[in-house]
Amino acid sequence: MHPITFIELIHTWGMILSLAGIVLGPFILNLGMTRKSTPSSLFFLTLGGVIALTGVIGLSMSFKQGESKLKAALQGPVGKPLDMSFTELASGNQGSLATWSGKVVLLQFWASWNDDASPPMRELEQVLAELGGSDLAVVALSDEPRDVLLAQPSVPQGLVRGTFELETLPMPLRGMAVMRPVSVLIDQQGIVRGVFVGRRTATFLADQIREYL
Structure with missing residues (x-):
C-alpha cells in the first residue's frame, strides 16, 4: 500500500471512531446515571465522559487536517517543485524539467480541446525577444501528436517544444488545462x-518572469 493511501486510511478511520465516540459517549453516560450501584454508576459515567471527550477532540483534529488539505489543494502547485513527464519534440526523448535546473522556466500547456486551441507562439516569441538568454527557458507543450507538431510552420528560435498527456499533469493543473491554455512560472x-x-499577453508574462531573473 502506498504510504499516502495508508495515511488517508488512518485519517478516515480516525474520523469514524471520533464520530462513534461522540454518539456512544452520551449513551454510556445515560447508562451510568441509571445504575443503582454507586461504583458501577461512577464507572459508566467516567467511561462515557472519556469516550465523548475523546470523540470531540478526535473530530476537531480531523477537521483541522481536512482544512489544511483543502488549503493545499486550492493553492495548487505554487510554492512546490513540479514533477511531470513529457516528450521533447526535436529528439523524441523523454523530457525533464531538471534539464533547466538553475534557470527560470516558463512552461506553457495548450491542448487541442482548449477554447483557443491555436498555440500562442507570437506571445512566446515576444517574451524570448525581450528576455531570452542563458537564464531563461521557454517550454511549450501540446497534446497534439508529434508528427502533427513537426509539420507545423517554423517556431521562434530558442523555444523548446514537446508533447504531453493530460493524465501526466498533477492536479489541479490537470483540471485547469482542460478548457484554456495554462502557463507555469518556475524559479531557478x-x-x-x-x-x-x-x-496571456507577452507583456504580462515578461513582467512575471522578470521578477525571478
Whole structure:
C-alpha cells in the first residue's frame, strides 16, 4: 500500500471512531446515571465522559487536517517543485524539467480541446525577444501528436517544444488545462512561483518572469 493511501486510511478511520465516540459517549453516560450501584454508576459515567471527550477532540483534529488539505489543494502547485513527464519534440526523448535546473522556466500547456486551441507562439516569441538568454527557458507543450507538431510552420528560435498527456499533469493543473491554455512560472530553484490560466499577453508574462531573473 502506498504510504499516502495508508495515511488517508488512518485519517478516515480516525474520523469514524471520533464520530462513534461522540454518539456512544452520551449513551454510556445515560447508562451510568441509571445504575443503582454507586461504583458501577461512577464507572459508566467516567467511561462515557472519556469516550465523548475523546470523540470531540478526535473530530476537531480531523477537521483541522481536512482544512489544511483543502488549503493545499486550492493553492495548487505554487510554492512546490513540479514533477511531470513529457516528450521533447526535436529528439523524441523523454523530457525533464531538471534539464533547466538553475534557470527560470516558463512552461506553457495548450491542448487541442482548449477554447483557443491555436498555440500562442507570437506571445512566446515576444517574451524570448525581450528576455531570452542563458537564464531563461521557454517550454511549450501540446497534446497534439508529434508528427502533427513537426509539420507545423517554423517556431521562434530558442523555444523548446514537446508533447504531453493530460493524465501526466498533477492536479489541479490537470483540471485547469482542460478548457484554456495554462502557463507555469518556475524559479531557478525549481519551485513554482505562478500559475496563469488562459491566454496571456507577452507583456504580462515578461513582467512575471522578470521578477525571478
